[in-house]
Amino acid sequence: MAVCSLAFLFFCAAVSIVYHLAPGKWLRQLILACASGLFLAPLVPDLRSWVWFAVALAGTYVALVLVRARPRGRVVVAAVTLVLLLYLYLKRYRLLAEFIPFEIIPFPLAWDMRLHPVELVGLSYMAFKIIHMLVDQWQGQLAPFNLWTYLNYQLSFFTLTAGPIQRYNDFLRYWEEIDLKPSDMRESLLFWIRILTGMIKVGLIGAYTESVFHSAAGLHRTSSDALTVFYAFPIYLYFNFSGYTDIVLGAAGLLGFRLPENFNRPWLARNVLDFWDRWHMSLTHWIRDYVFMASYKVAATNFPSAARYWGYVLLFLAMFLACVWHGATDGFVIFGVLNGLGAAATRVYGDVLRATLGRSGLHAYMHNRTVRIFAIMINLHYVGVSLLFFNSDINRAQAILRGAVREIAHLPTTVFTYSWEGMPVAIEIALLLFVLVLLTAAWKFDAFSVFIARLALRFSTRNGWLLTILCVQCAIVVEMFFFDWAFQQEPPPVLYMAF
Amino acid sequence: MRDVRAELQEIFRQVFDDPTIVLRDDMTATNVEGWDSMAHIDLLIAIERALGVKFATAEMSRLKQPDQNIGSLIRLIESKLQAG
Numbered sequence: 001m002a003v004c005s006l007a008f009l010f011f012c013a014a015v016s017i018v019y020h021l022a023p024g025k026w027l028r029q030l031i032l033a034c035a036s037g038l039f040l041a042p043l044v045p046d047l048r049s050w051v052w053f054a055v056a057l058a059g060t061y062v063a064l065v066l067v068r069a070r071p072r073g074r075v076v077v078a079a080v081t082l083v084l085l086l087y088l089y090l091k092r093y094r095l096l097a098e099f100i101p102f103e104i105i106p107f108p109l110a111w112d113m114r115l116h117p118v119e120l121v122g123l124s125y126m127a128f129k130i131i132h133m134l135v136d137q138w139q140g141q142l143a144p145f146n147l148w149t150y151l152n153y154q155l156s157f158f159t160l161t162a163g164p165i166q167r168y169n170d171f172l173r174y175w176e177e178i179d180l181k182p183s184d185m186r187e188s189l190l191f192w193i194r195i196l197t198g199m200i201k202v203g204l205i206g207a208y209t210e211s212v213f214h215s216a217a218g219l220h221r222t223s224s225d226a227l228t229v230f231y232a233f234p235i236y237l238y239f240n241f242s243g244y245t246d247i248v249l250g251a252a253g254l255l256g257f258r259l260p261e262n263f264n265r266p267w268l269a270r271n272v273l274d275f276w277d278r279w280h281m282s283l284t285h286w287i288r289d290y291v292f293m294a295s296y297k298v299a300a301t302n303f304p305s306a307a308r309y310w311g312y313v314l315l316f317l318a319m320f321l322a323c324v325w326h327g328a329t330d331g332f333v334i335f336g337v338l339n340g341l342g343a344a345a346t347r348v349y350g351d352v353l354r355a356t357l358g359r360s361g362l363h364a365y366m367h368n369r370t371v372r373i374f375a376i377m378i379n380l381h382y383v384g385v386s387l388l389f390f391n392s393d394i395n396r397a398q399a400i401l402r403g404a405v406r407e408i409a410h411l412p413t414t415v416f417t418y419s420w421e422g423m424p425v426a427i428e429i430a431l432l433l434f435v436l437v438l439l440t441a442a443w444k445f446d447a448f449s450v451f452i453a454r455l456a457l458r459f460s461t462r463n464g465w466l467l468t469i470l471c472v473q474c475a476i477v478v479e480m481f482f483f484d485w486a487f488q489q490e491p492p493p494v495l496y497m498a499f
Numbered sequence: 500m501r502d503v504r505a506e507l508q509e510i511f512r513q514v515f516d517d518p519t520i521v522l523r524d525d526m527t528a529t530n531v532e533g534w535d536s537m538a539h540i541d542l543l544i545a546i547e548r549a550l551g552v553k554f555a556t557a558e559m560s561r562l563k564q565p566d567q568n569i570g571s572l573i574r575l576i577e578s579k580l581q582a583g
Contacts, residue, residue, distance in 0.1 A: 139555035169557075273535075288536055289560040296540050297559075311537045347537070354533070359517065363532060 001042055003161065003247050004202040005491040006481045011039070012195065016254045025178045032152065032255065039157035043121040053120055056086060060130040061150055067137045076138040080131055087127045090120055121497070122160040124325065128286050129154060133168050135290060143169045158252040162244055162496040164262045164282035174257045187253070189466040194250030196473035201243025203480045207492045209236035217400075223410075226403025234387050237495065238266065241280070244494040260285075270375035271349075272342030275383055276319065284322060292318035308351070315347055316340035323386075327498075331389040331397065338386035503550070503576050507569075510549055514542045524570030528563070539563060552579040 001007050015035045022028045044050050063079035136142040145153075145168065153171045154160075213232035216225040245262040252259045260282045269275035276284045292314055299310035323336030354362050365371060388397040459465045484491060508522045515533055528534040534542075539562070543554050554562075562572055 136555070136557045139557065141555045141557035167557075285560070285563075288563075289556055292536060293540055293559055294556055296537065297544060300540060300544050307541070315537075359532060 001039055002491045003244055003494055004199050008247070009195070009199070009477070011035075012251045012254060019255055020183060028178050029152070029175065032156070036152065036155045036157040036160070040121070040155055040160065043161070049120060052090060056090065056120065056123070056126065057151065057154060059086060060126070060154075061147060064130065064133055064137060064145070064150070067134050071138050071140070073138070076134055079134050083127060083130055083134070087123065090123055122162070125159065125161075125163050125165060126154050128165050128283070129168065132165075132286065132290060135294075136168070141169075143172045145172075149175060158248045158257060158259060162241070162494055163280075164245060164248075164260045165286050166259055166282070170260075171257075178256060183254075183256075186460075186463055186466065189463060189470060190460065191250045191253035193466060193470055193473060194246050194253065196250075196470065196477055198243040198246030198248075198250065199477050200473065200480070201239045201246060202492055202494065203243075203484075204476065206236055206239035206243055209239060210492065212236075217396075223403035223407035226400045227407040229400050230384055230388065230404040233390075234267075234384050237387065237390070238263075240492065240494060241496050244496065267380060268376060269379055269383075270372055271346040271379050272319070272339055272382065273315075273346045275379060276322065276339070276343070283325075287318050287322045291321055312344045312347055316344040319343040326390070330394055331392045334389040334394065334397075335386050338382075338389070342382055342386070501550075501580065503573055503580070506549060507546070507573065507576070510542065510545045514538065514545050522569050524568060524573070526569040527565070527567070536563070546576065550576060550580065552576055 001011065015031065019028055019031050019035075022031055044053060060083060063082060067075055067079055133142055133145070149172060152175065153166075153168055156166075156171065159166050209232050213229055213236050216228035216232065242263045249259050249261070262281050264278040264281065266275055266279035269278050295318075296307075296311055296314050299314060300307040303310060317340065319342075320336040320340035323339050324332050326332050326335070353365060357365055385401060388400055459469070481491075483489070504522060508520065511520045511522060511531070512518050515531055515538065517532070520531065528539070539559070543559055543562075547553060558575065561567060562575070
């Protein structure tokens with residue numbers, strides 16, 4: 001079942017109604033488990049995939065039980081290694097397949113991934129969850145678990161396909177303390193608004209930017225096409241994935257579960273580290289906790305005098321891993337290298353600034369509005385360049401980059417020689433006003449943010465306003481799906497489901 | 500009984516190289532200049548060495564959450580010291 005679809009909307013409504021009519025905690029847990037099963041069933045294509053799904057779940061659960069029985073470092077290392085090997089085998093990364101002869105792995109021929117690849121939805125997210133459980137269990141930080149809670153945590157339909165990566169203790173808190181009070185009208189309206197906002201992001205804005213991006217990428221004759229691809233792809237990716245996140249956060253909220261946020265205005269980030277702290281946050285925080293902090297702690301404890309340099313290297317590696325996780329193709333490797341270098345360079349630059357400007361100078365620098373706008377613009381384009389290699393062929397990415405740079409170099413000529421003839425005056429004025437508003441918003445960003453927050457608060461405290469917004473969104477979404485149906489289009493897929 | 504707050508304040512001043520830091524329970528990472536992920540680990544390692552406690556990965560992570568503050572850190576350290 002596609003998350004951005006009318007079917008999922010009805011699914012959410014049906015589950016929510018049945019769930020809230022159910023009288024007890026156990027019954028509600030059973031309804032949630034059935035809902036996850038119903039959601040999962042159509043996503044697993046064949047028997048082979050079901051068997052591998054069961055093998056992955058049973059194997060990881062046994063590993064977890066072993067770590068609970070013998071919480072020793074070696075047992076954890078062995079368990080995490082096995083999980084990673086299973087993950088790499090099932091994912092069959094293209095780059096690794098060139099070096100590792102997967103076919104020599106002694107499985108019966110019928111189960112050979114090379115001949116019969118299986119589709120395991122949410123495999124990466126399941127791997128992140130089990131690794132965090134193994135480490136936390138070893139360190140005595142994991143809440144009690146059993147097969148029932150483990151399966152529901154791993155297969156929860158809110159987070160199964162593309163995250164966000166919820167921690168087990170957070171999941172269990174909501175699972176065990178299911179709220180039996182009648183749901184609050186205002187909260188329910190806000191969650192429905194969030195679901196519909198997500199659907200509009202994925203199905204309308206995301207689908208539109210995807211079509212712009214694909215048509216420009218398909219043509220790819222002029223440098224103007226290249227520039228369109230350069231700007232359209234990040235916009236498409238953002239609306240596609242943040243829209244998905246809105247949908248699942250809203251769906252979970254309807255049933256009393258709170259999931260971690262995944263986005264916090266990433267295009268306002270002033271450097272690569274800041275960007276990853278705002279983009280796919282649940283993944284970044286997982287990498288920060290279980291890769292960067294764990295390894296940096298070992299390095300800083302054992303080599304205190306060289307801790308800073310180790311920090312740069314580990315920061316690069318952590319960011320590289322966060323990117324390469326998407327898929328070990330050559331494009332993702334370059335995406336990882338660029339972001340790793342960006343993260344390490346950010347840290348080096350920060351240390352240099354601190355050493356040269358001093359504490360007060362650094363404070364003034366960080367709060368300087370002009371510096372912030374320049375930093376945002378530079379970061380926006382750096383991340384944009386790295387995203388060209390995201391899930392893309394290197395030669396194609398290079399060609400797009402060359403075309404975009406050529407177009408930007410000619411931008412002053414294009415602007416000054418642009419013919420405004422034939423364009424209605426009203427549109428010219430509207431365009432100028434739009435640019436002015438954008439510039440004002442960027443310059444007076446803090447005041448603008450406060451204004452927007454106040455406006456949102458005013459609307460969100462009155463159910464009448466919320467109901468009006470919901471009705472407008474319903475009309476847009478129904479029309480959106482009607483068009484899909486009339487033109488026999490599939491609902492737009494969520495790109496991150498492929499990872 | 501150890502004065503955890505005073506010892507912690509001294510550690511903060513050394514790690515962030517700022518002798519003017521005065522800890523309050525409601526202070527968070529945003530109130531201390533330079534408290535990023537690396538400084539967070541440096542801080543926790545310094546606390547482990549000075550106070551003889553150990554932090555698990557999940558605890559280090561939890562202390563980075565927006566709802567956590569100096570009060571939470573002090574309570575966590577005190578509970579670890581009491582547990583021995």
